[in-house]
Amino acid sequence: MDEKVKIARLSVISNTLLTGGKLAVGLAMNSVAVISEALHSGLDLTAALIAYASVRQSSRPADAEHNYGHGKFENVAAIIEALLIVAAGIMIVLQSIPKLLGAREVHHLGLGMAVMGLSAAVNLVISSLLMRTARRTGSPALEADAWHLRTDVYTSAGVFMAMLAIQLTGWYILDPLIALAVSLFIFKAAYDLLRGSWGSIVDARLPDDEERLIRQVLTSYAGEFVQFHDLRTRRAGPDRHIDFHLVVPGYRPISQVHQLCDAIEDDIRRQLDGASVLIHTEPCRPGTSDCHVCRVHISLAGSAQKHRCEECHACAGRLEGVPPDTNGNG
CATH class of the missing domain: 1.20.1510.10 (Cation efflux protein transmembrane domain)
Structure with a gap:
């Protein structure tokens, strides 16, 4: 100032x-x-x-x-x-x-x-x-x-x-x-x-190069969440306002999710001065496209990870060759 x-x-x-x-x-x-x-x-x-x-x-x-x-x-x-x-x-x-x-x-x-x-x-x-x-x-x-x-x-x-x-x-x-x-x-x-x-x-979005930096930060944490969507950006004077939805594995404790969000926010602020970041987190949804990412996570983590994925039985079931539950029970 x-x-x-x-x-x-x-x-x-x-x-x-x-x-x-x-x-x-x-x-x-x-x-x-x-x-x-x-x-x-x-x-x-x-x-x-x-x-x-x-x-x-x-x-x-x-x-x-x-x-x-x-x-x-x-x-x-x-x-x-x-x-x-x-x-x-x-x-x-x-x-x-x-x-x-x-x-x-x-x-x-x-x-x-x-x-x-x-x-x-x-x-x-x-x-x-x-x-x-x-x-x-x-x-x-x-x-x-x-x-x-x-x-x-x-x-x-x-x-x-x-x-x-x-x-x-x-x-x-x-x-x-x-x-x-x-x-x-x-x-x-x-x-x-x-x-x-x-x-x-009129709240036009940030320039392409700045949004590219945001996506690069999120990509660097790709192994920690399932996906992100609804990225929105705008500028107010010298300040930048950024918000998006972050889909995380349903089994993950809220404290770990909070730490992940803090780390992402800090990295975005380091890339863009005056950035105010708001992240809305939501659990993955079994039986949807989220399961593809979970399947990759599970195969990489090995069998030790499978029993932790309490909300992704559908993904684990596919890996075991067992058809997923179609009654909405996971």
Whole structure:
């Protein structure tokens, strides 16, 4: 929690300084591209404040009102941040179209290039730190904030190249054209953020690679249970919720089953940070497909195992060449 809060606070500070600097320079230059970048950074600042508040909230433990914790506060924050990115793109388009129809001279190009270059460099560093922390902690709010700043890197670099091109060619129409190109990057980033965060809000399952890790853990314990089914997964902010049914041999004492479940849960948590695992155990059912697995267990364990399988007489009967009881008595 401290790591996430610290990096979110750093994003707030850097965005505050960059927003003020870009706005002052853009007004002095009469550049719609630089002013658009200032508006973009202003929304980045708003997004950073939202991310800061959401990571503090999501780190709170579960309580009586939020039994599953506060992780989805980060998903809500990420959606709000994505909508702010859309708003930034719309403002840039609205400012650029009039200038496109009547391009005006842009002043102090050297100053604009210096500010854009500095902005791109600072945001590249901060966004890289945010993205690294977001992936390590599974924080969608920090990831959204990182994408805010990463788009700022691209757009600042684009405006820098526009200022350079204007200085070399004198084509002032490049100023609104570059601003419109900036808006396209912004809309693409907003779409990606909305798609990812909306999936968590509507309880979409975990990605294929994460579910594959869960199945690999279960496979490593294959000799300890009969089968598993009804695997369900979802994500809430940085937290992952996993539940499934585990079919175990009916003769096994509940204490052994509990130990098995604890071991599986611990291994899944080691593979997936922030995983909350719920396992519903049930005994095997003689006379069904479960018996095939029991038959394998019995043949591997030898005759010493047969007398323990009190609920799998049907399986043992097949091994002895005796037909199973069809009256439901095992």
